[in-house]
Amino acid sequence: VVLSPHWIARGPNVMCAARPATWHDFSGFPPDLYQLQYPAPGSPALAQEVLGLLKHAGIHAQPDLQRPFDHGAWVVLMHLFPQADVPVVQIALPFGWGPQEVYALGAALQGLRASGVLLVRSGSMTHNLSEFSGTIAEPAPYVVEFCRWIEARLEQGETDVLFDYLAQ
Secondary structure (H helix, E strand, O other): OEEEEEEEEOOOOEEOOOOOOEOOOOOOOOHHHHHOOOOOOOOHHHHHHHHHHHHHOOOOOOEEOOOOEOHHHHHHHHHHOOOOOOOOOEEEEEOOOOHHHHHHHHHHHHHHHHHOOOOEEOOOOOOOHHHHOOOOOOOOHHHHHHHHHHHHHHHHOOHHHHHOOOOO
């Protein structure tokens, strides 16, 4: 189950297709990248389980039968599972949700781990590609500082502080 920041919707939509397509939802990269495909199967049964768990937690989610894999999912998964033989279900990041709501979404799904389902949140804590100017560079100092701050809060279990990260 993948939550990618490249799928933002009005609510936590859940990919329900049996054979999602690979979507090249980016531009300005080398042509070879647009030829890559990630033909992993979806899992309508797992999607229904996800919808049920969210509903049980009081989170209203919608099924989506058309959603393709966005690059926030397939680029990550092609390195983890290059054979594309693991079923994948994506969940939309709900527009306007803050850290507490997203945390509650994750908490609603944590029981899936006991049945062998991998929960993946792709992306990074910062995503400012303009700072890289088309090259791989060292992260900006604020990125390193922010990541270390987040890591320390996680190690200390300071969830309330993380929920209030903007004021911190």
